[in-house]
Amino acid sequence: MFIDLRIHSLNSGGVDSPLRIAEEAKRLGVRPGLCDGIAYEGVLSGIEVRAESRRKLVRALRSVEEKFDYVVVHGGDAGINRAATRDGRVDILAHPYRGRRDSGVDTVIARQAAKSGVAIEIDLWSIISARSFARVRQIQKVQRILMLSRKYGFDIVATSGAKSRYELRSQREAEAVLLSLGFTREEARHAMETVPGRILERRRLAKCELSQGVRLVED
Amino acid sequence: MRKRYIAFCAEGDRCFKREEVAKAIFSSALAMFGEAGVAQMNLWLLDFDEDRQEGFVVCSHLSVDRAIASLSLVGEISGERAHLRSLGVSGTVKALKRKFLNRSRHFINAEGTAKFMGKEFAVVRESGECCDAVPVDEELAERLRHRKMRFIGLTKRDLRGE
Structure with a gap:
């Protein structure tokens, strides 16, 4: 099942209530993750950390509460991209290419992300919404990230980046778009299911950890 | 072929x-x-x-x-x-x-006002649990225009305040 970890509801710039998003995602057969910075009951909830500088990012990450299922950093700035991939508290670096001419991921960031386990996000909406030459640039950026991922081994996580119910995509649709961007079927499934599943599992285990090496085991 | x-x-x-x-x-x-x-x-x-x-x-x-x-x-x-x-x-x-065909959902016109997140909405259509509404709030209307949409997506549970 496609686990879509970056969806925005009315509470963070979207146009649908969290329940409506959950309802629409259920129709599409997608497990939704709402990235509103609010911990909802029964729905995967994440927080998107926005910071203007590296120092502010570190401070913001320190104050992120444990109640969230995953932590996303709003990427785009070169310094933020680099700082986020170095930090073990971050799960996903969202759209490192936003507002940039390049992909926002260089060899240093690629090595760091592979080492720290931070996944680099590719949002489908940035490709769907772009037209003509802007889409060409966007696809080039995604292909560059894919090439670096193959070389350095960091994880790519695919999301819809949806801010409305019409921007959500089902697993089959997302897979078809990723295939047309140059992903293999295995890579696409890895980015849609395995990587988000692994992120959630890691967070769940971290929540159960009482101290280093001591974990609360459920019956 | x-x-x-x-x-x-x-x-x-x-x-x-x-x-x-x-x-x-x-x-x-x-x-x-x-x-x-x-x-x-x-x-x-x-x-x-x-x-x-x-x-x-x-x-x-x-x-x-x-x-x-x-x-x-x-x-x-x-x-x-x-x-x-x-x-x-x-x-x-x-x-x-x-x-696969003949299974899509149908929205039917509806009327009424509703409150959600402290903001007022005029419900215009519904289908099962889902309903679409027009916001009274100007900021939300602007958000909709920006996304090239007409309606805010809500559910009946939202309107009941659950």
């Missing part, structure tokens, strides 16, 4: 005409795969029911993924946000109709 039929439904804040949907699908396919690519795909819109807002395209069996990508890369139709949702793939029209 073996053919594959792909059922889809158009979802948006209004009903779309067949010509609008055909134009959206072909411009999306042409933009992504080019003229030679679309010629190889043998992509064609065979039917679109304007009442039910669902239809199907035909393509070659080797280009099903490309055809689905063309449908899902449609972000708007005639300047309004829309989603051409792929429902399923089949080798015959008969099986396609039996398995």
Whole structure:
């Protein structure tokens, strides 16, 4: 099942209530993750950390509460991209290419992300919404990230980046778009299911950890 | 050449005409795969029911993924946000109709006002648990305009305050 970890509801710039998003995602057969910075009951909830500088990012990450299922950093700035991939508290670096001419991921960031386990996000909406030459640039950026991922081994996580119910995509649709961007079927499934599943599992285990090496085991 | 039929439904804040949907699908396919690519795909819109807002395209069996990508890369139709949702793939029209078509949801007009998150909305249509509403709040109206949409998506549980 496609686990879509970056969806925005009315509470963070979207146009649908969290329940409506959950309802629409259920129709599409997608497990939704709402990235509103609010911990909802029964729905995967994440927080998107926005910071203007590296120092502010570190401070913001320190104050992120444990109640969230995953932590996303709003990427785009070169310094933020680099700082986020170095930090073990971050799960996903969202759209490192936003507002940039390049992909926002260089060899240093690629090595760091592979080492720290931070996944680099590719949002489908940035490709769907772009037209003509802007889409060409966007696809080039995604292909560059894919090439670096193959070389350095960091994880790519695919999301819809949806801010409305019409921007959500089902697993089959997302897979078809990723295939047309140059992903293999295995890579696409890895980015849609395995990587988000692994992120959630890691967070769940971290929540159960009482101290280093001591974990609360459920019956 | 073996053919594959792909059922889809158009979802948006209004009903779309067949010509609008055909134009959206072909411009999306042409933009992504080019003229030679679309010629190889043998992509064609065979039917679109304007009442039910669902239809199907035909393509070659080797280009099903490309055809689905063309449908899902449609972000708007005639300047309004829309989603051409792929429902399923089949080798015959008969099986396609039996398995996937005539199942889309229908919105019916509704009336009433509602409050959610301390803001007022005028409910305009509903389908099952889902209902669409027009916001009174100017900031939300601007947000909708920016996303090329008309309605805020809510559920009946939201309106009941659960």
